Amino acid sequence: MSPLFLTWANSLAKPLARWWQGILARTLLAVIGIVMLLGGVSSIWVSQSVGEREYRQAVQGLGELLDTVESTASIACFASDEQLAAEVAQGLMRNRDVRRVVIRAGERELVSVARGAVATVLPRKLGADDTAVRKVERTLVSPFNRGEIVGEIALDADWLAIDARVRQSARYTVMLLVGQLALVVVALAASMLYLVVRPIKATSDRLHQLDPSSGMQLSVPEGHDNSEIGRLVDDINDLTGRLVATLDQERSLREQQAIAQRKYQDLFDHAASGIFVADRTGRLVSFNRAFAALTWMPKRDQTAGRSLAEIGWQESGHVLVLLLASLDQTAGHLPSEGDFLLKGRRGDERWLHVAVIPVGDGSVQGTVTDVTQRKYEELSARRLAVTDSLTGFANRTGLQHLLAELKPHDAPFALAMMDLDGFKQINDALGFPIGDQMLLAVAARIRELMAESDEVARIGGDEFAWVLAGETERERVGERIAYLLAAMSRPFNLGTPDNPVEISISGSVGVAFFPADGIDLHRLLRSAELALNNMRAGGGRGFRYFDPALQAAVEHRRRLEDDLRQALAGGQLHLVFQPIIDIAAGRLAGAEALLRWEHPVRGMVSPETFIPLAEELGLIGEIGAMVLDEACRQVAVWRRDGLDMYVSVNVSVRQIPDALPPHAIHDALMRHGLPPAAVALEITEGVLMADVAVAQAWIGSLRTAGLRIYLDDFGTGYSSLSYLKRFPMDTVKIDKSFIRDMGADNSDRALVEAIVTMANSLGLNVVAEGIEDAQQLAILHKMGCGYGQGYYFSRPVKGEEFLAAVARIDAQFDQA
Amino acid sequence: MKGMRKMLLYACLMAWSAFASADLVLVANPKAGIDRLTQSDVVNIYLGRYRHLASGLTAEPIDIEGEADLKARFYRRLVGKSLAEINAYWARLVFSGKTQPPLAVVNTEEALQRVASRIGALAYLERGKVDRRVAIVFDLGE
Numbered sequence: 001m002s003p004l005f006l007t008w009a010n011s012l013a014k015p016l017a018r019w020w021q022g023i024l025a026r027t028l029l030a031v032i033g034i035v036m037l038l039g040g041v042s043s044i045w046v047s048q049s050v051g052e053r054e055y056r057q058a059v060q061g062l063g064e065l066l067d068t069v070e071s072t073a074s075i076a077c078f079a080s081d082e083q084l085a086a087e088v089a090q091g092l093m094r095n096r097d098v099r100r101v102v103i104r105a106g107e108r109e110l111v112s113v114a115r116g117a118v119a120t121v122l123p124r125k126l127g128a129d130d131t132a133v134r135k136v137e138r139t140l141v142s143p144f145n146r147g148e149i150v151g152e153i154a155l156d157a158d159w160l161a162i163d164a165r166v167r168q169s170a171r172y173t174v175m176l177l178v179g180q181l182a183l184v185v186v187a188l189a190a191s192m193l194y195l196v197v198r199p200i201k202a203t204s205d206r207l208h209q210l211d212p213s214s215g216m217q218l219s220v221p222e223g224h225d226n227s228e229i230g231r232l233v234d235d236i237n238d239l240t241g242r243l244v245a246t247l248d249q250e251r252s253l254r255e256q257q258a259i260a261q262r263k264y265q266d267l268f269d270h271a272a273s274g275i276f277v278a279d280r281t282g283r284l285v286s287f288n289r290a291f292a293a294l295t296w297m298p299k300r301d302q303t304a305g306r307s308l309a310e311i312g313w314q315e316s317g318h319v320l321v322l323l324l325a326s327l328d329q330t331a332g333h334l335p336s337e338g339d340f341l342l343k344g345r346r347g348d349e350r351w352l353h354v355a356v357i358p359v360g361d362g363s364v365q366g367t368v369t370d371v372t373q374r375k376y377e378e379l380s381a382r383r384l385a386v387t388d389s390l391t392g393f394a395n396r397t398g399l400q401h402l403l404a405e406l407k408p409h410d411a412p413f414a415l416a417m418m419d420l421d422g423f424k425q426i427n428d429a430l431g432f433p434i435g436d437q438m439l440l441a442v443a444a445r446i447r448e449l450m451a452e453s454d455e456v457a458r459i460g461g462d463e464f465a466w467v468l469a470g471e472t473e474r475e476r477v478g479e480r481i482a483y484l485l486a487a488m489s490r491p492f493n494l495g496t497p498d499n500p501v502e503i504s505i506s507g508s509v510g511v512a513f514f515p516a517d518g519i520d521l522h523r524l525l526r527s528a529e530l531a532l533n534n535m536r537a538g539g540g541r542g543f544r545y546f547d548p549a550l551q552a553a554v555e556h557r558r559r560l561e562d563d564l565r566q567a568l569a570g571g572q573l574h575l576v577f578q579p580i581i582d583i584a585a586g587r588l589a590g591a592e593a594l595l596r597w598e599h600p601v602r603g604m605v606s607p608e609t610f611i612p613l614a615e616e617l618g619l620i621g622e623i624g625a626m627v628l629d630e631a632c633r634q635v636a637v638w639r640r641d642g643l644d645m646y647v648s649v650n651v652s653v654r655q656i657p658d659a660l661p662p663h664a665i666h667d668a669l670m671r672h673g674l675p676p677a678a679v680a681l682e683i684t685e686g687v688l689m690a691d692v693a694v695a696q697a698w699i700g701s702l703r704t705a706g707l708r709i710y711l712d713d714f715g716t717g718y719s720s721l722s723y724l725k726r727f728p729m730d731t732v733k734i735d736k737s738f739i740r741d742m743g744a745d746n747s748d749r750a751l752v753e754a755i756v757t758m759a760n761s762l763g764l765n766v767v768a769e770g771i772e773d774a775q776q777l778a779i780l781h782k783m784g785c786g787y788g789q790g791y792y793f794s795r796p797v798k799g800e801e802f803l804a805a806v807a808r809i810d811a812q813f814d815q816a
Numbered sequence: 817m818k819g820m821r822k823m824l825l826y827a828c829l830m831a832w833s834a835f836a837s838a839d840l841v842l843v844a845n846p847k848a849g850i851d852r853l854t855q856s857d858v859v860n861i862y863l864g865r866y867r868h869l870a871s872g873l874t875a876e877p878i879d880i881e882g883e884a885d886l887k888a889r890f891y892r893r894l895v896g897k898s899l900a901e902i903n904a905y906w907a908r909l910v911f912s913g914k915t916q917p918p919l920a921v922v923n924t925e926e927a928l929q930r931v932a933s934r935i936g937a938l939a940y941l942e943r944g945k946v947d948r949r950v951a952i953v954f955d956l957g958e
Contacts, residue, residue, distance in 0.1 A: 075908055079864050083912030143905065144859050144895040 024197045028189050035181045043177055047170035054166035058097055062136045062155055065095055070153070074140040077105035077151030085110035092155065099158035103140075105151035115158070199229045203236075212240040213247070274352075274368030277359070280327055282308035282320050285363060294352060294368050296344055314341040319354060326356045326364055339371055351375035388458040390436055391443035399457035399465055403521040406514065414471040416481055417528035418509045420488070421541065423462035426503060434501060437494045442507075445487040449480065465525065472513065474545060481509050481543045508536050509543035517546045530554060561617055563599060564610055568619060568626075573597050575630050576796035579805060580648070580767060580789045583781050586813040588806050590646040590680065592789060593631040594796050595623070611652065620652050621659030628660070628668050632679060634799050636672040643806070648680035648710055653687045657698040666705060676706030680730070683709065685717040688727055696727060703728050710767070715755065724762060732759050736770020736790070743775055756783045839943040839957060840890055843928075843950035845935045848873055853938075853954040859895055861938065863905065864915040869936060877918035878927050878939040886924070890940045893956040 020026075069088045076084035089101040089111045100114035136155040142148040199221035210216050217237045224230040268275055274291030278284050284306050292302050295311045308323070309316040319340055326336035337355035344350065351374075356366035386398030394402060420442065427435035439462070446456055446464060453469040466484075471477050488507040495501035510532030518524035527546040534553075535544035567573055577591040597605040614620045628649055635647035651660060669676060681702065688695050688711075699709050708730040711723070715735045724732070734755055741748045752768070759766045768780050771790030780788055793812070794805040842858055844850055849871040853861075860866055861875045869875050880886050888899045897905075906917045921927045927939035932949035939950075946952060 072908060075905060079909050079915050081909060081912050081914050083914055084908060087912070144863060144897070145856075 022197065023200070024189065024192050027192055028185065031185055031188055035185055039178060039181050043174040046173050046177060050170045050173050051166045054169050055162065058157065058162045058166075059136070062095075062097060062157055065092060065098070066136055066138050066153065066155060070138055070140065071143065073103055073138075073153045074143055074150060076103065076110060077140045077153075078142050078144075080105050080108065080110065082110045086113070088153075089113040096161055097158050098155055099161075100156040102154045103151065104153075105140075110151070114156075196229075199224050199227075203229065203233055207236070210240070212244050215244075275366070276308070276368070277363055277365050278308050278323065278356075279363045280324065282323055284308055291368055294350075294370055295342060296350075312343050312345070314343050314349075322354065323356055323364055323366075327358050327362065339375060390439055391458050393443060393464070394455065394457040396457065396459040399455070399459060400521060402455055402457070403467070403524075406520050406524075408515050408519050410514070411470060412472045412516075413514050414468040414477045414511055415514065415524050415528050416466040416468060416477070416484070416509050416511045416543070417459075417525065417532050418464045418466065418484065418488075418507045419460075419532055419536070420462040421506045421508055421536075423505065426505070427461075430501065430503075434494055434503075438492060438503065438505070441492045441494065442488065445490075446484065449484055449487065459525075465528070477511055478543070481511065485509065485542065506541045508532055508541060510535060510546065511543060512546040527551070557613070560605075560610070560613060564597075564613055564617065564619065567597055567599070568622060572599065573623065573626065574798070575627060575634065576798055577634070577647070577802050578789050578796040579794050579802075579809060580787050581793050581809065583768075583777065583785060583788050588643065588645055588809060589787055590648060591635070591802065592648045592650075592682070592796075593627060593634070594650070595627055596796075615652055615654040620654045624652065624655045624660050625664065628665065628679075629671070632668045632672040632674055634802075635678055636674055637799075638802070639674070639678065641803070646678045646680055646708070648682050648708075650682045650712065651687070653684065653690050656683075656687055656690075657694055662698065662701040662705065665702065665707065677708065680708035680710050682712040682733065684712050685714075685720075685723065688723050689718075692726075699727055699729075703730075715751070721758070724759075724764065729764055731765040731767055731787075733767040733769050734785075739768050739770045739776055739780075739790070740772070742779060743773075749779065752780075752785075753783050756780075756785045760784060839955070840886075840893055840940055841943050841946060841952045841956060842938060842940050842954035843931055843946060844869075844938050844953045845931050846949075846951040847935050848951075850953055855894070855954065858938075858954050862894065862918055863902075864909060864917065873936040876930075876934055876937040878930055878937055879918045879920045880922070880924055880927050880939065880941070881920045882922035883924055886940070886942070890956065 020029075069092060072084065073088045075081070076088060085103040085105075089103060090113065092098050092101045093113050093115060098115075100112070102112045103110045136157065138153050139149055140151040140153055142150045202221050203218060206218055210218060217240070218233045220230045220233045224233075268288050271288060271290055274288065274294040276284055276287035276291050291297075297306075297311065309320055311319075313319055318338065322336050322338050335355045335357040337353065339351055339353050342350045342352050349372075350370060351372045353369045353371040354366055356364040359365045386394055386401050388395040388398075420438075423435070423438070426438060439458070442464070443456075443458070446466065450456060450466075451469065455467040455469070457465045457467075459465045468477060468480060471480070485507055488505060492503045492505065493500060494503055510528045510530065512518055512524050512527035512531060514524055517527040530550045531544045531546040534547070534550050535542065538544075574596055575593045576596050577593055579588050580590040580592060581587070582589040595607050595611070597607075597610055599605050611620070614623050631647045631649050635645065638645060665679070665681075669679060683695075683699075703709060709728070710731045710733055711727075711729050712733050713735045714732040715738050732755065734752055738748050738752050738755075742752055743749075756766050765786045767787040767789060768776075768785050769789055771777050771780065771788045771792045773792055776790075777788060777792060793809050797805045842853065844853075848869060850869050857870075861869075862877045867875045867877075891897055891899060891902050895902075909915045910917065919930070921930060921939075924939075924941045924945050927941060928945070928947065928949055931937040931939050938953070940956070943952075
């Protein structure tokens with residue numbers, strides 16, 4: 001075993017420095033261990049059992065020995081023959097296992113032979129139970145009578161001799177066993193070496209020199225094509241193949257990645273936008289050239305590790321807040337962004353737009369772009385939004401911004417609102433360029449009067465609001481406004497040098513004081529406007545302070561508005577009718593429908609008060625429709641009652657054309673079954689002046705339909721004859737102011753006569769309004785005035801009283 | 817089968833009665849002073865255990881060698897052993913020289929003479945051959 005061990009140990013010594021860790025060594029150690037253990041145990045067992053068997057055989061042998069001499073011994077005893085007994089004993093003593101022989105015949109000892117000393121030690125293998133075999137004895141019976149005992153023979157075994165033999169036998173057996181086991185171990189080691197270790201080592205050696213990337217493969221050791229080693233080699237080849245393939249893939253991926261990385265690096269390096277990556281404290285991890293350039297980062301500082309906060313932001317804290325805000329986003333990765341002002345070392349500045357987005361590891365990636373241009377544009381746009389582009393003053397929005405947050409304890413000031421009288425006409429007549437020149441010139445004159453802390457805003461086409469800072473005294477304000485008005489009243493030289501225009505204009509001013517007349521801009525402006533309107537309503541030029549009474553008037557009007565709406569809904573409005581008389585025929589021709597408002601509290605409200613109100617509120621359309629319908633209904637009733645008459649309805653300028661379109665009138669006629677000639681529409685000169693083309697179309701369409709058009713209040717306005725020519729009228733109504741004074745005033749009388757004559761010559765009918773006595777009637781009759789109405793005949797009466805009034809008129813004429 | 821067994825039994829019985837007609841007896845000198853010997857006495861004396869009679873006389877047993885199966889019958893009757901066995905027995909004792917087998921004579925007559933002549937002599941013979949000179953001391957029967 002030893003040379004073989006050395007052989008394989010040497011063969012493995014170099015590659016397997018620690019050979020004792022090899023499979024063979026381990027297996028052998030294990031096998032030897034197992035063999036030694038089993039061998040030891042089985043040796044002990046074998047030697048024991050062999051010994052025991054030997055002992056038993058020895059004892060049995062002694063028994064058999066006795067059997068062979070038993071008959072002779074019994075004869076010797078029978079015959080008491082010492083000679084024969086001695087022969088038997090000598091024969092027995094020839095057996096080496098026998099130490100002593102005693103033959104007795106009854107009490108008499110025939111023979112006793114012994115060898116050596118008497119053994120005192122019992123053989124180990126025999127226990128107490130075996131004392132029977134310790135001394136082999138036989139009772140001897142008579143050869144001729146089995147029932148008669150003639151003596152006995154006793155043998156003492158020589159246990160020392162037996163023991164020695166037994167030991168030798170056991171030793172031999174154990175030696176045999178050990179030899180067999182050793183042979184097995186050797187055979188096993190050899191098989192292991194040749195069948196397992198050697199192929200593995202060969203494979204291992206080849207594996208050491210193997211370069212899988214070059215496509216090399218392990219070869220299967222000879223004769224191991226189908227063994228576990230062969231399969232292992234196949235598996236290794238398979239594995240290396242896969243590994244090589246994976247490595248190839250990995251390598252190509254890395255190459256692609258490197259290319260992509262290079263591309264992105266190029267993008268990063270050459271991007272026009274600044275790009276950076278920073279951690280949550282704002283420390284820059286990396287950034288590109290554009291970033292350094294945009295943030296004016298000095299060359300020497302262009303190292304990673306600088307903080308974003310160290311850049312010259314005006315508000316560096318805000319940048320860090322933005323950073324944290326983007327990191328705190330829990331949902332989604334929305335970029336957080338903001339514009340930040342960067343202050344240069346030389347006082348220059350730059351707006352940078354910074355957008356950051358978390359990249360997931362607690363740091364952010366940001367882009368920086370220069371938005372200075374846009375920022376300035378935004379600022380200028382914002383400025384434009386609050387500036388009047390023409391004059392450079394603030395506009396209404398600007399003024400609101402200026403005085404947005406007034407508080408009652410702010411410094412007091414006066415607000416003057418100026419409006420240029422007749423500016424609209426100038427604009428209309430001379431065109432916008434002149435109008436704009438005018439406004440510029442006005443602005444220039446205002447500027448001259450402005451104090452340092454004053455503000456002026458152009459809040460409407462020709463409306464200026466002037467904040468007289470710190471002014472609380474009426475007199476002082478009055479003086480300054482007087483200067484202003486004086487400045488406005490100086491003639492303006494406008495137009496081009498080729499075409500100079502000199503314009504005189506005047507301004508009206510309303511003044512309100514902060515905080516007395518309003519604690520915010522809205523109320524202050526309203527107060528000033530009220531004062532202004534109040535002054536203009538008075539017709540005078542100049543200025544007026546806001547008066548709380550004005551406010552009351554306004555309140556009154558507002559209440560009236562409410563009431564009017566209610567009246568319309570609640571049927572407080574009703575019509576009265578004033579008969580129109582055919583003077584020549586002395587009979588009823590028609591009636592003028594007049595609107596009345598019987599207020600439950602205030603009583604009768606004059607149409608002069610509520611009609612303009614209704615016009616302003618946009619209720620005039622509704623009211624007009626109601627009037628028309630009611631008038632038609634009423635006249636239809638009367639016509640059915642046999643009166644040959646028409647009804648005339650006043651139409652406001654605001655009703656034309658949309659609030660009272662021709663088809664609505666047509667519908668009303670149809671509804672009540674009236675011919676067109678049964679309704680006349682009274683318009684004023686204002687209608688004609690408002691929009692000529694629209695008025696012409698409206699009138700034309702109604703005339704075509706067969707309705708009559710009356711021109712009301714003739715004589716009070718421009719009373720242009722050209723209107724009469726341009727608009728196809730039926731009738732003119734001479735205003736009652738002329739008729740009233742006709743008796744006393746010759747000039748009025750001549751005027752009325754001229755109108756009548758002219759109308760007649762134009763083929764127009766004439767209605768004289770406000771006839772109050774018989775004298776007037778006579779004069780008009782004489783002039784050839786066709787129709788008349790007035791208190792002389794009847795005051796306006798309710799529908800149900802109308803027939804009575806007509807009867808009275810008839811009676812009047814009958815008397816005359 | 818049963819019948820055959822019965823027949824065999826009959827055959828045996830008939831053979832036995834043929835022998836019975838020739839009973840063996842042991843005779844001694846009438847002067848020997850012994851009336852009767854037990855079988856055990858006969859065995860001990862004939863097979864050499866001891867050679868004296870109850871009266872103190874030395875016993876001299878005699879074997880008859882010349883008469884067909886007489887000796888064999890005697891030993892067969894006495895200890896149930898064949899002559900070969902008896903001879904083997906004596907072969908072992910004779911060798912030591914201490915004990916001698918019985919005195920051998922040729923025939924019954926010679927045995928009778930010897931018994932008659934010697935006071936301690938003993939011999940076996942068929943019952944029919946017994947005469948006045950001897951006295952029967954043990955009947956071997958059948």
